[in-house]
Amino acid sequence: MDIPLRHRPGVPSFVEVSLPSDPKYLAVVCTMIREFARLHGMAEELLRKIELAVDEVCSNVIVHAYEGRHDAVYRVRCTFDEPRLVIEVFDRGHSFSLEQCPKPKLEGPLKSRGTGGLGIHFIRKIMDEVEYEGHLGGENCFRMIKKVA
Amino acid sequence: MDIPLRHRPGVPSFVEVSLPSDPKYLAVVCTMIREFARLHGMAEELLRKIELAVDEVCSNVIVHAYEGRHDAVYRVRCTFDEPRLVIEVFDRGHSFSLEQCPKPKLEGPLKSRGTGGLGIHFIRKIMDEVEYEGHLGGENCFRMIKKVA
Amino acid sequence: MDVRVEQNENLWQFHLEGRLDLAGAEAVENAFNPLKSQKLFGCTLIIDFSGVHYISSSGLRVIVACFNHLEEQEGRMILCGMDIAVREVFDFAGLSDVFTITESLAEALDLARTY
Amino acid sequence: MDVRVEQNENLWQFHLEGRLDLAGAEAVENAFNPLKSQKLFGCTLIIDFSGVHYISSSGLRVIVACFNHLEEQEGRMILCGMDIAVREVFDFAGLSDVFTITESLAEALDLARTY
Ligand SMILES: Nc1ncnc2c1ncn2[C@@H]1O[C@H](COP(=O)(O)OP(=O)(O)O)[C@@H](O)[C@H]1O
Ligand SMILES: Nc1ncnc2c1ncn2[C@@H]1O[C@H](COP(=O)(O)OP(=O)(O)O)[C@@H](O)[C@H]1O
Numbered sequence: 156m157d158i159p160l161r162h163r164p165g166v167p168s169f170v171e172v173s174l175p176s177d178p179k180y181l182a183v184v185c186t187m188i189r190e191f192a193r194l195h196g197m198a199e200e201l202l203r204k205i206e207l208a209v210d211e212v213c214s215n216v217i218v219h220a221y222e223g224r225h226d227a228v229y230r231v232r233c234t235f236d237e238p239r240l241v242i243e244v245f246d247r248g249h250s251f252s253l254e255q256c257p258k259p260k261l262e263g264p265l266k267s268r269g270t271g272g273l274g275i276h277f278i279r280k281i282m283d284e285v286e287y288e289g290h291l292g293g294e295n296c297f298r299m300i301k302k303v304a
Numbered sequence: 305m306d307i308p309l310r311h312r313p314g315v316p317s318f319v320e321v322s323l324p325s326d327p328k329y330l331a332v333v334c335t336m337i338r339e340f341a342r343l344h345g346m347a348e349e350l351l352r353k354i355e356l357a358v359d360e361v362c363s364n365v366i367v368h369a370y371e372g373r374h375d376a377v378y379r380v381r382c383t384f385d386e387p388r389l390v391i392e393v394f395d396r397g398h399s400f401s402l403e404q405c406p407k408p409k410l411e412g413p414l415k416s417r418g419t420g421g422l423g424i425h426f427i428r429k430i431m432d433e434v435e436y437e438g439h440l441g442g443e444n445c446f447r448m449i450k451k452v453a
Numbered sequence: 454m455d456v457r458v459e460q461n462e463n464l465w466q467f468h469l470e471g472r473l474d475l476a477g478a479e480a481v482e483n484a485f486n487p488l489k490s491q492k493l494f495g496c497t498l499i500i501d502f503s504g505v506h507y508i509s510s511s512g513l514r515v516i517v518a519c520f521n522h523l524e525e526q527e528g529r530m531i532l533c534g535m536d537i538a539v540r541e542v543f544d545f546a547g548l549s550d551v552f553t554i555t556e557s558l559a560e561a562l563d564l565a566r567t568y
Numbered sequence: 569m570d571v572r573v574e575q576n577e578n579l580w581q582f583h584l585e586g587r588l589d590l591a592g593a594e595a596v597e598n599a600f601n602p603l604k605s606q607k608l609f610g611c612t613l614i615i616d617f618s619g620v621h622y623i624s625s626s627g628l629r630v631i632v633a634c635f636n637h638l639e640e641q642e643g644r645m646i647l648c649g650m651d652i653a654v655r656e657v658f659d660f661a662g663l664s665d666v667f668t669i670t671e672s673l674a675e676a677l678d679l680a681r682t683y
Contacts (some may be wrong), residue, residue, distance in 0.1 A: 161467035167375060170332055172321045178345055183319055185474075188335040194328055209511045214475045220470050226316060261547030265521060273510035273546055280545060327591035334589075352653050359624045363590045410662030414636060421624035422661055429660060 168195070168235040176217045177225040185210050188233050188242065195235050195276075197303055203241070203280045205301060211274040212244045212297050220248030220295065238304030244297045250289025252298075317344070321356040325395075327365045332340040335357050336384050337391065344384050346452055353430045354389070354450060360423040361393045361446050369397030369444065387453030393446045399438025402446075463496040466567055470504030473512030473539075479492075480558035482515050491526035497565040501558050503534030508542050520552065529553070529568060533561035571599035578611040579680055585619030588654075590629030595676035597630050612680040616673050618649030623657050624680075635667065644668070644683060648676035 170191050174180045175223030176255065185206045192205050221227045230245040279285055284300040314420045334355045342353050362380065368442050370376045379394040408421030428434055433449040454477035459466040461467060471477055488498075500516065502508075520530050533555045535543070542551045555561045569592035574581040582599060586592055615631065615637075620627075635645050648670045650658070658664045670676045 166488070167324050167377075170321060170323045170329065172319060172336070174319045175316050178479065180319065180340075181474050181476060182343065182472055183336060183339045186339040187321070187332060188457070190332045190335040191329075194331065195483070207509060207542065210474055214509060214511055217475065228316075265517060265551050266524075270514055270517065273513060276544060277510060277542075322632070327589070327594065329588055330589050330591060352656070356624060356657065359589055363626055365626060366590065414632060414641070414666050419629055419632065422628060426625060426657075426660060 162242070168237075169232060170231040171230065173228055173230045175225060176221045176227040176229055178214070180199055180215055181213055181217075182212055184213060184231050191233050191235075192240060195240070197240075201301075203244075205293070207300060208244060208281045208301075210245075210276045211278050212242075212299070214277055216244060216246040216248065216297075219251065220246045232282065235271070238302055240301045240303055241300050242301075245294045250291065250295045251287075252289075253285070253287040317386075318381060320379065320381040322377055322379045325376040325378055327363070327366055327368045330359055330362055330366075333380050334363060335381065340382050340384075341389060342401060344389070346389075346450070350450075350452065354391075357419045357427045357430045357450075358391060358393075360427050361391075361448070364423055365393060365395040365397065365446075368397040368400065371398070373399060387451055389450045389452055391448050391450075396443055399440065399444045400436075401438070402434070402436035454480035456563070457482055458484060458487075462513065466495060466501060466528045467499070468501040468504065473505050473508040475509065475511040478509075478515045478517045481512070481519075485515070485519050488519070493523055493526035495566055496523070496526075496528040498523060498528060498530045499511070499558070499561045499565060500530065500532050502532065502536075502539055503562070505534075505539055506536055508539050510542075510546070510554040513542065513546055513548065529565075531555060531561045531564055533558050569595035571596055571601060573602075573614040575584070576652075580611060580613045581616060582614070583616040583619065584585050587619050590624065590626040593626040593630045596627070597633075603634070608638055611638070611641075611643040612683055613638060613643060613645045614646065614673070614676045614680060615647050615655055616649045616676070617647060617651075618648035619655055619675065620649075621651055623654050624659070625657075628657065628661055628663065632646070632663070644680075646670060646676045646679055648673050 170187065172184055172187055174184060188209050189202050189206045192202055197205070210232065213229065216229050217223065224281045227248060232243045234241045253275070257272060259276050260268040278299060281301070282299040283302050286298050288296045312385050319336065320335055321333055323333060338351050338355045341351055346354070358380065365378050366372065378398060379407065381392045383390045402424070405424045406421060407419040408425050427448060430452050431448040432448070435447050437445045454469065454471035454473065457468040461549060473481065523530050531553045534557065535554065540549070543552070553564070555564060569584065572583040577582065582586065584596060588596065601639035638645050646668045648674065655664070658667070668679070670679060
């Protein structure tokens with residue numbers, strides 16, 4: 156087993172990646188954030204969840220913020236501020252209101268449930284804190300925090 | 305098997321990562337570049353070589369450009385400009401002369417070989433083109449290109 | 454994402470291999486396309502996840518859409534070969550009780566025969 | 569990088585597990601530290617790579633330094649358990665003919681007994 160990285164004062168613990176809004180590259184950013192979290196000693200089960208949360212946020216940037224365009228650029232920054240893993244996703248597309256996202260129906264016959272809404276549901280279920288800052292014309296930021304102590 | 309990504313005109317094929325000059329994070333950048341190259345259809349044997357070349361350049365940035373400091377930042381950009389995979393590593397530390405790097409001795413008794421010089425040797429062996437631009441006070445750039453057609 | 458399709462009378466098998474994320478979901482959606490022009494009454498559709506080790510909500514969405522389409526036409530769907538990571542995401546979404554899920558492809562084929 | 573050390577009379581075993589990159593090389597160097605204060609005449613040192621699937625020139629450097637130190641003191645080194653990726657890097661560096669390399673740990677132990 157690797158010895159998990161400890162936070163040493165003064166040494167920044169982060170990684171930041173910019174990439175095109177092409178769905179093909181989701182695997183690249185997910186693989187990277189997973190490796191970063193793994194280095195900080197997180198267990199496989201948690202790594203899977205963190206990967207899912209990152210993927211859901213980035214997929215929303217592609218589909219909603221950039222309306223499916225593949226040639227825009229977004230940025231993912233992951234910081235380990237022990238014991239908090241902070242993940243921020245920045246885009247320059249359409250903003251939205253996180254508070255006004257309706258909760259998905261998770262029970263009853265499938266037909267009655269409607270589609271969508273699962274992404275934000277997963278993110279909220281997995282992470283301890285979720286917030287969003289939309290900026291008209293500037294950069295939007297989706298921030299999520301997982302306490303891993 | 306995944307269908308390899310083809311270059312579509314107008315869609316940028318790149319990924320760019322910034323990270324601290326802590327050796328622990330070498331695995332993060334290597335894993336990411338490997339996944340990017342894998343997506344573009346490169347075979348396992350080539351992926352291993354590309355990973356090694358990236359690791360050697362980044363290790364040199366940490367050890368030589370930043371003299372072993374862990375809290376500086378460097379940047380790795382990987383672009384697929386079919387059929388060329390271009391990898392650039394940017395740092396703001398000491399620059400050097402790539403041309404004046406002596407070739408390592410690869411034969412004879414170990415004692416007589418001296419240590420060092422293997423990193424640049426590996427990089428030159430693996431990549432098709434290697435160049436370096438040093439800038440006093442600005443950013444240095446180590447660029448390497450692999451033709452993958 | 455690679456999808457291998459097998460059809461034998463009214464039994465369809467979709468063998469998925471790769472990440473079922475937004476990119477993978479597009480590929481699977483394309484693979485499901487031929488179903489649109491078929492009468493699916495009495496058909497059984499097996500989706501074999503043994504080559505899938507990651508699924509996101511985009512992946513679930515395309516499976517759910519196909520399931521709804523089948524139900525309308527009175528066809529059936531069986532999911533099989535899920536590993537723990539994939540199963541977890543179905544659980545998260547409250548979908549594990551909605552679908553018919555078997556451990557192995559062999560069990561799915563057995564079950565299809567009894568319909 | 570995790571290093572498990574076993575010592576039995578004049579046989580030392582170092583079982584490495586993880587990436588032998590610049591970070592891993594630091595860990596291995598630390599694990600080799602106790603050797604510095606030992607008389608290594610007649611000793612055999614086995615380095616077991618079965619848990620290593622990646623090595624860079626930084627990893628080679630620490631192995632070479634240890635080899636040189638052993639030679640000076642008339643000790644021996646055996647490397648074992650390398651996979652193809654690791655072996656390739658030794659080949660690249662022209663080091664495969666310099667070291668005594670066996671496939672498995674069992675073979676390395678057998679060989680150590682014959683010294
Ligand atoms: N990054 C984003 N930019 C713009 N709108 C977003 C973004 N993320 C989420 N949304 C909005 O929130 C809704 C719910 O998102 P989500 O739970 O992921 O479900 P889905 O994407 O399947 O609709 C989306 O339909 C969209 O309207
Ligand atoms: N990014 C860099 N910044 C400054 N100097 C460098 C850099 N990369 C290489 N060098 C110089 O080139 C030499 C050869 O590098 P390399 O072949 O990797 O061997 P080693 O790092 O083992 O000495 C180094 O010793 C160093 O002097």
